Amino acid sequence: MALLREKGADLDAVDPRGWAPLHFAAEQKLKNSAIWLRKNGANLNARNKDGKTPLDVAKAKAGKDVDEKEWAVVVQGGNIALTNVSSVEDP
Numbered sequence: 001m002a003l004l005r006e007k008g009a010d011l012d013a014v015d016p017r018g019w020a021p022l023h024f025a026a027e028q029k030l031k032n033s034a035i036w037l038r039k040n041g042a043n044l045n046a047r048n049k050d051g052k053t054p055l056d057v058a059k060a061k062a063g064k065d066v067d068e069k070e071w072a073v074v075v076q077g078g079n080i081a082l083t084n085v086s087s088v089e090d091p
Contacts, residue, residue, distance in 0.1 A: 001036050011042040018048035026054035027061050 004011070014020050022042045025034040034054070038044065047053055052060070 001033065005040055011037055011040055012046060014046075014048070018050075020046045020048075020054075022046060022054040023048055023052070023057050026058035029058070029061070 011022075012020050020043065022034060022037045022044070023046065024030075025037060045053055048057075
């Protein structure tokens with residue numbers, strides 16, 4: 001991921017369905033990747049062509065088992081994520 005930043009990759013680039021990297025990180029529960037994307041400026045409110053944000057995707061994927069506090073922190077960038085962001089190494 002550090003190479004992406006180094007080469008100037010667009011962290012909000014989308015596929016034909018409108019999915020940005022943060023949508024994929026949320027779907028796959030890739031917490032460190034989601035935090036890294038957040039730390040490096042990925043759009044937290046990006047909506048895919050279905051109008052879903054990364055948090056919406058995480059909730060749909062996890063169903064009733066979603067830890068909303070964890071994903072709200074990671075994907076929405078709440079205070080705890082801002083505290084923890086510096087401790088996350090590049091994936």
